[in-house]
Amino acid sequence: MASVSDKQLHWEEQIADKRKRQQAAIPKDWLIPQVPEGQTNVIDVPRTCGLLTERELKITEVSNVNVLLQKLATAEWSAVEVTTAFSKRAIVAHQLVNCLTEIFVDKALERAAELDAYLKEHGKVTGPLHGLPISLKDQFKIKGLETTMGYAAWIGKYAEEDAVLVQLLLQAGAVLYVRTNVPQTLMWGETYNNVFGRTVNPYNRRLTAGGSSGGEGALIALRGSVLGVGSDIGGSIRIPAHFCGVYGFRPSSHRMPSYGVVNSLDGQESVATAFGPLSNSLSGVTTYMRSVLEQEPWRHCPDTIPKPWSQDDYQLKAHGGGKKLCFGIMWDEGTIKPHPPILRALETTKKALEAAGHSVIEWKSLRHSEYIAVTRSFWLADGSEDYNSCLTTGEPLIHSMDPNADPNVIPDFRVPRQPLSAYQVWQLNKERRELRKHMLDRWQATASLTGTGRPIDALICPPAPYAAVPHGQKKSSLYTLIWNAVDYPALIIPVTKVDPKIDVKPVRDSFWSTDDEVIHGMYDPEIYKDVPVGIQLVGPTLQEEVILGIGEVVDAALLSSGPD
Amino acid sequence: MASVSDKQLHWEEQIADKRKRQQAAIPKDWLIPQVPEGQTNVIDVPRTCGLLTERELKITEVSNVNVLLQKLATAEWSAVEVTTAFSKRAIVAHQLVNCLTEIFVDKALERAAELDAYLKEHGKVTGPLHGLPISLKDQFKIKGLETTMGYAAWIGKYAEEDAVLVQLLLQAGAVLYVRTNVPQTLMWGETYNNVFGRTVNPYNRRLTAGGSSGGEGALIALRGSVLGVGSDIGGSIRIPAHFCGVYGFRPSSHRMPSYGVVNSLDGQESVATAFGPLSNSLSGVTTYMRSVLEQEPWRHCPDTIPKPWSQDDYQLKAHGGGKKLCFGIMWDEGTIKPHPPILRALETTKKALEAAGHSVIEWKSLRHSEYIAVTRSFWLADGSEDYNSCLTTGEPLIHSMDPNADPNVIPDFRVPRQPLSAYQVWQLNKERRELRKHMLDRWQATASLTGTGRPIDALICPPAPYAAVPHGQKKSSLYTLIWNAVDYPALIIPVTKVDPKIDVKPVRDSFWSTDDEVIHGMYDPEIYKDVPVGIQLVGPTLQEEVILGIGEVVDAALLSSGPD
Incomplete structure (x- = not known):
């Protein structure tokens, strides 16, 4: 005992x-x-x-x-x-x-x-x-x-x-x-x-x-x-x-x-x-x-x-030297509308790029939830055996990042899933392959829309539907996780800070989903005041140098467009 | 019924x-x-x-x-x-x-x-x-x-x-x-x-x-x-x-x-x-x-x-232009001695390379069986569920390549294994990572032995312990499978044909293993007469162009050394 x-x-x-x-x-x-807690x-x-x-x-x-x-x-x-x-x-x-x-x-x-x-x-x-x-x-x-x-x-x-x-x-x-x-x-x-x-x-x-x-x-x-x-x-x-x-x-x-x-x-x-x-x-x-x-x-x-x-890739040799790029922009993934400062960061970037002579076309998110679901299934395939093997001292598994959470309450998504068999993981690998093919084909198909003769050079999207949230309120990672699902390199570029005067809470009377309503409810400009906001810049698998080179183009465009 | x-x-x-x-x-x-069966x-x-x-x-x-x-x-x-x-x-x-x-x-x-x-x-x-x-x-x-x-x-x-x-x-x-x-x-x-x-x-x-x-x-x-x-x-x-x-x-x-x-x-x-x-x-x-x-x-x-x-890789830019290469040679994996024509093909290649100004140093196989075991475990992880899913018509699973085998006898290695869990496969992935690290470190460490300032440029080894065997006699794939285990590119180069006059059966009174004895027993120069014999040329992961470039060097050396 x-x-x-x-x-x-x-x-x-x-x-x-x-x-x-x-x-x-x-x-x-x-x-x-010590700095006062109130600061x-x-x-x-x-x-x-x-x-x-x-x-x-x-x-x-x-x-x-x-x-x-x-x-x-x-x-x-x-x-x-x-x-x-x-x-x-x-x-x-x-x-x-x-x-x-x-x-x-x-x-x-x-x-x-x-x-x-x-x-x-x-x-x-x-x-x-x-x-x-x-x-x-x-x-x-x-x-x-x-x-x-x-x-x-x-x-x-x-x-x-x-x-x-x-x-x-x-x-x-x-x-x-x-x-x-x-x-x-x-x-x-x-x-x-x-x-x-x-x-x-x-x-x-x-x-x-x-x-x-x-x-x-x-x-x-x-x-x-x-x-x-x-x-x-x-x-x-x-x-x-x-x-x-x-x-x-x-x-x-x-x-x-x-x-x-x-x-x-x-x-x-x-x-x-x-x-x-x-x-x-x-x-x-x-x-x-x-x-x-x-x-x-x-x-x-x-x-x-x-x-x-590859210095050639970094200098965007296969992308017209970075002179006239075409970006895709994905405003949202279709089920959760990002908070106003996030959309403003995207808008600011879009305008800056257009002002610098680049073009920006819409990218609609498709089958987003499938990518997320497959990826989570891989991670949960062990039925928590990995976590348990690291908790041998009696130290409890943490079930929430909320400092006021009841440690005995296990949220749904943390309840261990039934472990998967190797064969089941093989089937998931096949599912992921189809999703990666779906993304790749969509990317390549943009070549007919860009006017550059190339597919979009990079994709711009939110890094999250919000800026930094109160402790314990970080929900899913919809906008980041999808690029892990397809293994695309992705760069965060800081763009602005939340400004309650500009980023007012919109009045919405209908919502895209329950999560959309919850996340809309989280927004209060005063809570997020002065917190940074970035954008995410994404490209196809293993094109690291290209994304960094295009990152320089985006940075330069933002810089020359002046403070937003 | x-x-x-x-x-x-x-x-x-x-x-x-x-x-x-x-x-x-x-x-x-x-x-x-119709060509007579006896031909x-x-x-x-x-x-x-x-x-x-x-x-x-x-x-x-x-x-x-x-x-x-x-x-x-x-x-x-x-x-x-x-x-x-x-x-x-x-x-x-x-x-x-x-x-x-x-x-x-x-x-x-x-x-x-x-x-x-x-x-x-x-x-x-x-x-x-x-x-x-x-x-x-x-x-x-x-x-x-x-x-x-x-x-x-x-x-x-x-x-x-x-x-x-x-x-x-x-x-x-x-x-x-x-x-x-x-x-x-x-x-x-x-x-x-x-x-x-x-x-x-x-x-x-x-x-x-x-x-x-x-x-x-x-x-x-x-x-x-x-x-x-x-x-x-x-x-x-x-x-x-x-x-x-x-x-x-x-x-x-x-x-x-x-x-x-x-x-x-x-x-x-x-x-x-x-x-x-x-x-x-x-x-x-x-x-x-x-x-x-x-x-x-x-x-x-x-x-x-x-x-x-990469044309640079193919032209062996980082390998001294292919002028003076150093090869590792692995004569066997330590448990099964290859048949005489296989060893002769290696010997022929070694001499040809040395005559062309290259050097050849010994590479000892280490932990070979571990690489094989881990790889097999991945393949058998589904407990035969994949095979069974393809045999929905009542068509039987084939248990031997021997035309005279009793189709009802299931050899040990074909008896379905207990399916593995996803977590067990994760542990095997870690094991494989350590083995790949082991191989890579050994490869890099040869830099102190080659005299070129580089690690060995490529490794030469048997493709199998034998030339083409009678139907149903192809046992394990020790020499090929190991390069799948570490994911190294590998090229087969045809070198010679079995010549009963040269490739006489050696007298051996001790054996390295049971398999060694069995495979020695399979050798009869008359059975293998005129059958081709190749060597295998191997290099580190994703160095395809290098191995093809070195393949040209080997081919040229063999050609200029004349018929063996």
Whole structure:
């Protein structure tokens, strides 16, 4: 009889110990006075809290990663001072939004010093990412550190070697200094777990930072990192990027190295996790993709497709050099009308592109719900056996991201499904193949509508029907998940912020669905005030370079169209 | 009570009708006098039977596909006469070794006439394969034809549209004229089914042509086709290529278009089927790969990786231009010693490469059986549900390829396994990932041994422990299946023929395993006399162009070393 509470005590004690160790990893003089709970928007606190010097603020507020890299390469800024600046700011961010898991600033500074010494001695950089601090989602194994991924049972599991991505980043000269928070099981669009607690949105701490790469989103928004790496199986890079106002890129599934990563539903390969960057700038995203691919990750990760970085694709050689593109635009998926600021972000983008000489044609969503249903079936095929195998300490499975939810109430979609047989999964794979064919044929068929002789060059759509929502209110991931279903690369570009004066709540007397009514009901401009809004830019499988190149076109169009 | 025999009657009647329709598709004046059963080697019959004109013999005996394409492009040979020549020879081959399923010469000649008219009218070809007859394994759907794949239940299923590969081949100007035989379920290294019967080896009709692309192997060996397309999940392109003395290439799994193909174990994607060419020449293989990739198949098949043909890779730019390569050589997998002619083919190749200035280092097989076991587990994960779903007519599942086997005896490896759950397959996927990492790391680690600064450029190994075996004696596919397990492209290059004077049976008084003893026991130089022997050339995932480029180097070395 005592065993259950003993066990509970045990996992709770383990968590308490882990948190104590995390706290101890924070240099004492980097603690800032507590910000009052009532101060919901903390985006400016790193600048105002007084901990960072002017120079450190300058360093951390560089948006163009290539500028940072150049200053590091010329020793104008040393790796130690850049690492110190980002580490300090990351620690400040953590105190504001609880975004970190592993903190290893000491190791980072040691490495930075080595890099500085190397540059001084040899007069050249160690690699294309020389001295650049990079943050990582709590999945990428680093030798000697735990990879908890929000499970109590994984506390104390120290990695014996680096993940392939970690090896390559180090080889390229990067400095690793923190890892970032995730939701338990990873399969949520918010970020909360029993070990590290909840990550909140820096623009409004009553709202979620999104998930599952929520720690990255919040950290980068606060400029505690200029470039981080997350993962995305249904939107886990793109949701936090959209909610936190940063760039986030989901490459196709096997483009980036995955070996040595801990994961949820590990071994489920029908709709596989993709690994990709989040950054304050598109240059960060592109530099990351290029420098990792230039290391030929397929020589180290068996699942990475040997497809070198294509500068021709990035320069849009097969897309008229990007001079006159034609975009598809999907305003909604037909069952849920996005909130006003989301539609405004799309409209703004459309106008900017048209003003820049591009064209935009309508893309109607078809069979959207089938794509979603098939994908969910893959994920739930184990009847929760994977989750259960990670909850061996007595730690409960979290059933809601709502802080006020009754932990004993299991919502319908979290009730374990009947496990599927291998043969049933084979049938689902066939269904998914037909859906992918359906999408591909529709895409190709647009060639007759674009006027360019090509199919649409990219598709623009909402990243979600809303901006960052109150904790526990992130419903389905309709707009992100569909691109996982077909394995299309997808980029989040920040466009605007919610403005209650413009984004007024429309009066609607009829609804497309029950969900539509519920989500309409969630909208109140004052709740979402000043929260970022992005758009999603999508292209066919493995056309990463094309989407990044077109991303530059969209960015430039938005920039020259001025503030919306 | 009557229903069972009614049902039996039904499927047997269906088969009888199908065979009658097949027979009717053969032009009466293309029938040749029956060759006595005792004449086992029929390889020269197409030349001696008198049906083909001198010119038709000349056309069908061109080995270099590019020569054929050039003569077609210049109208020196018309598409009609080339199609006629290959159709006649295919029909002769069929009468000798039973290699065809669908025969549609009328349609082919109609198309050839259209191509000729086009060339005459426009003065240019319709595409890179203008006028080239291409044979297809009985899996690729062609609008208006049945795709039986050896199942009685699939008789009468007429395709409503072409497979993507068929669309692309037609677009490239190819002429389709026959489809070729397979074993029931496809999961055999021989070719026999209840609908079309058995395909035999043209070098010795008492031996198997191999499988599952056995119809292709036998047809191409007899020069009834210069280029055919097969599929390979465990060796199904490479085994018949080796057994029949032709080139056969298994690309990586998602390099070539697969959409619209009927398949066995459809939806099983952990170790997926690869589609690739068989040909009398390496030029045939390369021309096929290049011309299909140049059609950008990823615009039509959602599962095809958008990786364009790389001429740089084919010219071995990253391999020193192919000037001084280093090969790994794996003589055996450690548990079964290959028969003498197989080892001699390896030895011949090694010497030829060394004489040409390349080097060859030993590659020891490690953990071979684990790779095999994991792969088999994927295939058997459905507990035979896929097979059963294809045997709805009462047609029995074939349990042996031995014509004298008792059909009621089920060998151990054909007894249905307990079906696996989705979660169990996830665990197997993780196991396979570790094995692929193991292979990749070993491959990369050879960089310290090669003296070139690179890892080995390619690996040479046996295609099987034997040349073509008597019917029913094809045991496991150890040497082919392992490359499916890791998804490495693999090319069969014909090297020699069994010569009883050289390939004497060794005296062995100890054996590596029971299988080793059994397979040693199978060897009798007289049985295998004059049967072809190939080698297998292997490289890392998705390096198709590199392996074809290195194939040219091997071919050239063998040619300049003269007859062995």
